[in-house]
Amino acid sequence: MPRNIFEKIWDAHTVKKLPGTRTVIFVDRHLLHEVTSPQAFNGLYTRSLKVHDTSKTFATEDHNVPTNEERFNDPATWKNKQSGVQVTTLRENCEKFGVKMWNVNSGNQGIVHVIGPELGLIQPGMTTVCGDSHTSTHGAFGAYSLGIGTTEIEMVLASQCMILEKPKTFEIKLNGTLKPYVSAKDVILHIIRELGVDKGTGHVFIYRGDIFGNMSMEERMTICNMSIEAGARAGIIEPDQTTIEYLRNREYSPKAEEFEAKAKEWLEFRSDAGAKFDESVEFKAEDIKPMVTWGTNPAMGISLDEDIPDPKDFVSEKSQKEATRAEEYMNVKPHQKLTELKINTVFIGSCTNSRIEDLRIASEIFRKENVKDGVRVLIVPGSMNVKKKAEKEGLDKIFTNAGCEWRNPGCSMCIAMNDDFVKPYERCATTSNRNFEGRQGKNSRSHLCSPAMAAVSAILGRFPAMSEYVSLTKNNE
């Protein structure tokens, strides 16, 4: 009986089938950060339990940490006292329970979904969880990787297992040829726009086709990262030679002699020929153009060729009401051109787009032009390792010479839990993953886009017209 990749992973991790619809599933990797874990550790403490398997449990601090030099001071002295408390709590919990943790003083610290892959922690065929909905990122490795709540964190800490309802599978096929100025971020924004924010609920996305096969691991991570924005708790791209090469020589990858044997096993986690999926949709790569969101959820996006839509054109009364509210909040008008929107802030960072390839792309723009007067640009590398690499390549100098701020790794302006936030009523072109009301700060206005688009909007102080964008990004391969 041919099985798809998800079915193979599910079967391999089934511990016990429960009466009804639930299954006990074994967890290979448990990643933690400071925001969603304190109450879970408290629970363990109250139950007098240890962490069941510390060899599978890894933590970092990312959501709250300042991205400036303040981070290296004692968290008790941080301006945001409560952030300091939360970070200290994680450090103490990891110490108490024997969990490996990379704090800001460590060379491996960064956004949890950036450091996990860098360290080779997630490998094909694994199940991975973290108390963060963008855990879907690691599906790029052919893993079943999902976001969980705090009580579920406690569950996994206590037993290395979860009680899950088996999701359906949703195949997303993409074949053809992408235009040279279209990036992985544009691809996923296009897909989310086409599907809507809840099509993936109850499903795991399985991205198949030439386009995903031709993507680098970082591009695949951008794709899988935003699966949750279309409702899918997890998204998977099948492992191949690109995956194998990425994992070679990583800190937690199998060593030398074992690696080749392991690599063979990993490649078995691919869908069999003739495998079925519960749902399937196919997109044409040629249809995809550079995207920008105009509204207050990630599906509210348009390509550079389009104008802000008219709520009256939406199909249902509910979606018309939603679009009207979104335009009011974002201060955009029906039929308005993207080029008319003045950008105040640009954020290049987040678990979606803060890896070295993203920074290289942005640097190509800033190499040629400076930031427009009055625009604030914050560039936050996804990890200390990305930061080091970028500085070795001289990207930091390109950024600062052009007028950008170069920071230390953390979630920063994506969630604005620290000092990095968008001022009320200001507009931000951001490479992050959510444009909900108030996401980047009270009354902030977020426009999701790719690193190239964010960089171009920084030098223009507005979004570009399609022809401008194509010519400004022309030499970037």
Add this chain to the structure above:
Amino acid sequence: MNNPIYIYKGKVMPIDEVNVDTDKIMPAEFLTTITKTGLGKYLFERVKTENPNSYPISDPTYEGSTIMLCRENFGCGSSREHAVWGIKDAGFKALVGSTFSDIFVNNCQLNGIWIIKLEQASIDKLFDESKGNSIELEINIKDCSIKLPSGESEYFEIDPFYKEIFMQGLDPIEFLVENCTTL
């Protein structure tokens, strides 16, 4: 817990927006807590003042409500369980709607908040009836039925796992530790 109270009657507060994300339910500034309590006062903190028609938390008409009526895809976005702790702390016992986000449903179930899914048409009707009015619903978890303001009853499906842990007073974490950690 041998005799759980499985029939619940309560007043309804309608949240008349689709795709209510957990950033709206519990903004990030309140996620720095290291406990689960005290978040009720921050429920819908920003939207309740910016959009009080859709988020009538302070509307005296709906004072004392313990059942939240929800539109499609309620609880989407971030996995923050803080959203559920806030809902619970504010006194809500059940959410009635047509569709909810996966992570949010699990978070609710693990905190004893009932998720009741009805057909779209029934939910739309309940929204019409609760516009400007405080209506009451009676939920029976054992029979999986809900008594509507009209007096009619509708049946819903409930996650069998959720029903079991509620009716038996089980602790899923204890269950896993006792049964699954030797493997």
